[in-house]
Amino acid sequence: MNKEKLESIKNELEDEKAMLEVKIDTLEQGEDFGDDIDSLEEEADESTEWQNQTAASQVLRERLADIDSALARMEKGTFGKCEECGEDIGMDMLQVNSTSKLCRSCKKLAREEENA
Ligand SMILES: [Zn+2]
Numbered sequence: 001m002n003k004e005k006l007e008s009i010k011n012e013l014e015d016e017k018a019m020l021e022v023k024i025d026t027l028e029q030g031e032d033f034g035d036d037i038d039s040l041e042e043e044a045d046e047s048t049e050w051q052n053q054t055a056a057s058q059v060l061r062e063r064l065a066d067i068d069s070a071l072a073r074m075e076k077g078t079f080g081k082c083e084e085c086g087e088d089i090g091m092d093m094l095q096v097n098s099t100s101k102l103c104r105s106c107k108k109l110a111r112e113e114e115n116a
Helices: 003-029 040-076 093-094 104-115
Strands: none
Touching: 003 040, 040 104
């Protein structure tokens, strides 16, 4: 992979990371939805909302962890190599998912195992 391409992926990931951190902060600090419990129905709504927010922030945190790990691999110079077999992941895969840790064939195997 050439340096320019790597730099541009890195910039994109860093932008996305900054955006995610803001979103997670917003979600986890929550809007103030605790003080106005005046009916049971509303209380239930608020609890569902809280669960949704927690689930959403969980997804964002997982994405953030993927980005961190991709950035760490860039530091080490192993970005773009499959963690499983050490082959190049390939630009086509990275274009779809720049934080992918596996090459196409290892990813396929992992998916088959997951579904087994
Ligand atoms: Zn592989």
